[in-house]
Amino acid sequence: MIKAKWLYSELPISLAQLSNAMKDHQYTESSGFGFLLTNSSPSKLVGKYIEKLVRKTLVEDPFGHTSEIEVISYYVCQFNWSSKSNYMYISEPPRSLRKFSSKLHDLTGLGLVLSEVNVAPDQWIELIESNADYLKILKISSYGIRVSQNSTAKISVAGGSDVRDEFSELVSSRRYLVDSVKFEAGFSNLIVNGELTKTGVCRLKSANAGFILEKLRDALESSSRHIFY
Template sequence: MKKIKLLKIFLPNSLEETYSKILNNPFKIGAPNGFEPIKISESYACAKFIEEVISKELIIDPFGNTEEVTSKRYIINEFTISRIRNDHILILENPSRSVRELIRKLSEILGTRFYASAIQIDIHALSEFLSNNRDSIHLKNTRALLSGVNLDKGSSATIEITSLKDAIHDARYHFKGKTFKIERARFTASSGTKKSTIEVRSTGLISVHGPDEKSLVELINMFIAEGLS
C-alpha cells in the first residue's frame, strides 16, 4: 500500500537551488537530522529526511536499583518536491504521524520565505475526475464519512454511509438541500479481474493499494495540479 500526504509549498528559490541546499545538508551519524538526496529532474526532486530520536527511560529493578536506558530510533520520510506549472507540491510517501520536523528543517535551510500549507481535497470532484479519466477502470465509491450534516436548526451530525454502488451519490440524494462536508471516502477501482482500493481524506492524505497503484496516484496528482492552476 502506498500512502501519500500532499502539501502546497512555496520555494524562495528554484527547484535546482533547493535541491542543492538539500545536498549541502546530508544526514550524518550523531546529527539530529539531515537529508539523503535521491534524484532530481526538470519537474521534481526526491530525497529522504532522516531524523534521529533518542529516548531515555529509568528502569528500577526489584531491589530498588535505578538504571537509565538510552535507545535510538530513526524516522525516515521520503518526499518529492514536484513543480506543477507555477506551483510546487510536497508529496510525502508513507509519512510518519508528524512531519513538523521536516517542515522546520526545510524552513531552516531554505529561508523564512519558505512555507507549507495543507491541501483540501474536494472528494466529490475527485471521484468525478477519476471516473472521467480512466475509461478502462470502473470506479465504485463504497464508503463516505460526512460531517456537519444539518438535521435541524439546533443540531448536526457526523454520518458514515456504506454503499454497494455510490456512497457519495446516496449522501447527496438522502441529504438533498442540506450542507455537509465529505471528510473521507473509500473507492474500489476495477479493471477486468484486477481491483485496487483508494482511501482519501479531505486533508490531503491518500492511500492506494493494488495493481493500478502507480497510475492512480499519478491521476490523483494530476487532479491536485488542476485545482492549483
C-alpha cells in the first residue's frame, strides 16, 4: 500500500529550468540538504528533497554519569511533476511540507503556487471509472447530512460489492458531502484497490501504482478545485 498527497502547483519557470536549479543544489553530506533526481526531462521531474537533522541529547547511564550523543534523522519529501498537468504528488508525504515548499520558493522566486486540493471524491472516482474496465465502490464515507434543523450526521456505507445504490437509498434526497471512497478497479490485467479523500490523499495497492497515479492525475484536471494557503 502506498500513500500519495496531491497538490495544485503553478511554476514560474519550466520543469527543465527547475531541474537545473535542483541539480545545482544536490544533496551532499557536507551541506546536509538538497535534491536527488531520479527522472529529469522537459516533461517529467521526479525526485526527492532531503534534509539531515541532527539533534543532541543527554543520556544518563546507570551510574549517574551523563554523556552527549547525536541523534540523526532525515526529512525526505518525494515529488512527481508532469509538464502536462498543474497537479503534482508527494509520495509517502512527510508530516509537514514546509521545508520542501520553502526550498522551492528559494529556487523559483516569486510566482510559485503550491496549494492543497479540495476535491469531491465521488466525482474524482467517476472520472477514473470512465477509463477503467470495471470499478466498484466498496465504501462511501459522507458528512453534512441534515437530519434536523439544528443537527447534521455522518454516514458510512461499506460492503463486499458496489455500495452506490445502497448509499443513494440511505441518504435519499438529502444534501451531503463525500469525505472519502474506497474502491476496486480493473485496467486490462491490472487490479487496484484504493482510497481517495477530499483533501487529495490517496492510498493504493497495485502492481503498477505509477500507472494508476497518472490516471488519478488526469482525472484531477477536471474534478477538483483548489484552495491557497
